[in-house]
Amino acid sequence: MIVTPDLLRSFSILKTLADNDLLGLAQQSSLRKFTRRGIVLNAGEKEEHVCLLFEGRLQGVDFTIDGREVGLYFVQPGEFCGELGLFDRGPQPEYVIALTPSVVVFVPMSGLREIMNKTPTVANTLGLKLADRVRQMIFQRSLLGLPNIPQRVCCQLWALVPNKDKESDAASAIANPPTHMEIAIMLSMSRETVTRVFQTLQKRQIVRRDGSANLIINEVKILKDIAEGKESI
Amino acid sequence: MIVTPDLLRSFSILKTLADNDLLGLAQQSSLRKFTRRGIVLNAGEKEEHVCLLFEGRLQGVDFTIDGREVGLYFVQPGEFCGELGLFDRGPQPEYVIALTPSVVVFVPMSGLREIMNKTPTVANTLGLKLADRVRQMIFQRSLLGLPNIPQRVCCQLWALVPNKDKESDAASAIANPPTHMEIAIMLSMSRETVTRVFQTLQKRQIVRRDGSANLIINEVKILKDIAEGKESI
DNA sequence: GCCGGGGCGTGATTCAAATCACATAGCACC
DNA sequence: GGTGCTATGTGATTTGAATCACGCCCCGGC
Structure with a gap:
């Protein structure tokens, strides 16, 4: 489905982007809908997209060695996930599942990485997001100590x-x-x-x-x- | 204590640095020794240094709301910690404690950030490290599900x-x-x-x-x- | 050599959460 | 409006880790 620059701009992560960058990115992006339990991102694979959540709720999940599900984080509308590969080109470490019917914007990693590499403010924003992710995980870890x-x-x-x-x-x-x-x-x-x-x-x-x-x-x-x-x- | 460029270069994170950058950084850096239980980084404060561990072992720790200690990660020689502020200038989220007598190189965040902002390869390396940190934390989280x-x-x-x-x-x-x-x-x-x-x-x-x-x-x-x-x- | 503190070893007891086993309720899709 | 799945509700039972309460050992300092 078609993605407009304005839709992309509504995500805080991209709001500082120049108009032409935004347009280019929008043309490569796609909108996908997921039903409950739909798999948004697969673990183990080298994912080629970053996912911006427009509507619904997602959950990052991993599995223990013995096969139990482990919940890592929730994704709220306006937030995004799957950004790790932008930095290290590694495989997606965790699954991301739709908890409710959700609308997700898929932005290709290659295009976003290009913009990130030439635009310090975007690189900065993405670094900020990753740092926030770490802070979030430390908080969640502290809960498990209770x-x-x-x-x-x-x-x-x-x-x-x-x-x-x-x-x-x-x-x-x-x-x-x-x-x-x-x-x-x-x-x-x-x-x-x-x-x-x-x-x-x-x-x-x-x-x-x-x-x-x-x-x-x-x-x-x-x-x-x-x-x-x-x-x- | 004096820090030489060669000492800095021995850390994989800095090994790609140009000689003059390395020299400048070395002049601003300092070497500190910690006894067991010494506090290397304080939580809550805006830390001004990134810590490279030369010798010993460190542990990142947080606390639950009810005051229990929570272990987050170990730091081995050659690794570093306290890098979150490089990205978001926020306060250090967790304490870092010396588990054994340790030798730590303190590199000022401002100098490192400057180099990171002008050198894409360094920015890349640091982004990589942060991504690795996230992967590490996901792994540690999965252990708690066992x-x-x-x-x-x-x-x-x-x-x-x-x-x-x-x-x-x-x-x-x-x-x-x-x-x-x-x-x-x-x-x-x-x-x-x-x-x-x-x-x-x-x-x-x-x-x-x-x-x-x-x-x-x-x-x-x-x-x-x-x-x-x-x-x- | 003595002292002191931190780390380790170990039994007894407790107790709260996991598990098991169903019952029931909502909701989504025919 | 039925049908079936998923989510929720609840009791009975089990279990195994936390806690408590020590004793001991090792090492470093005096």
Whole structure:
């Protein structure tokens, strides 16, 4: 499907690009839709595209030696993934799966790399993104060190609350929330345990389901306190 | 202490540098020694140096919300750390601690960034390093998904075996091995559990201690098999 | 040679999460 | 409106790692 320069510009990573670069890139790019569980990027292969998420939610997943799924990160609309090969031309290290029906812009790595090599600001932005990825992973790693399991779930949930709502007292919502299983693999715990934590949160009216497309956070402040260990569940 | 261009060149990350760049950098750099437990980099601060490890072993550590130590990675001689700020000028996200008496070259970030910005090959090398860091972290994350705890320990041990010995059948050695506690925080388990796994490995003559400076791997192949789940402990 | 602290070794006990085994509920697609 | 799959809910049981509580060893400093 056709990709316009304006669509590309809507992604913060590309917003500093010159118009003609943007146009060239748009002509090489394509729009793809994925149904739930669709495989956006394959691990092990040398991927030729960077993926910008327009709509939906993706998850990066890896597998342990013994075949268990491990969740690495979530991708929100406006973010992107698959950028590692831009730097080292290596194989894509992890799978990326669509958690909900998603719309993804595929930008060819070769074209993007060319622009990156001639435009310091773009190289900079991409370096920044990679650095952010590392910071993100350190944070996620620190969650796995929490011995208190309900707290771990609340921390993960807290990370999914939109930033704009984190300081306010009003209710918030997480659009296209991951399933219990998808949260479980992020935190290396069982699906049942995640379900039981959610049960407690719902009984205490801290969160509420609104269909499968939204998870309402009634008590943003309390969720935060539990995540920070100030309150126990 | 004085740093020579030749010393800098011995680090693979800088080996492509032009002589005059190397000289300039060497004049700004300094050599520092750390005793065991010395803090090489502080978390939270905006660090002004990248650290090249000449001798010893370092560990990147973070803390959970509830104050537990979390191990992120080990640094071997020839590797470096603290490079995140080069890209995003942000604060150092994790602590870096000397696990054994260590010799570290401190290269000022400003000088290195300047060279990186004018030399595409250096920028490339540094991007490569950051990409490698991400791959490393994904691997470490996958270890935490292993439900079989002895296997987890063996995987971590396997990662510390020098690459050159991994394919051979001969015995190998890990110089300056981490303590049980330091391994424990890498794998989010208790020190006692690590000790018990080591006891089993020693009873089966798979590994052996040689003072505190070396851990001998007698049965490289068996360790590998346990790490890969082909054999159980 | 004595002292002290950090790292290691080990048993006893606890306890919470994994696992197993279903039941039920939603949703998507005929 | 039925059908089937996936997600969620829940109890019973098991299990094995964390925790606690020590003792010991080794090494470096005095």
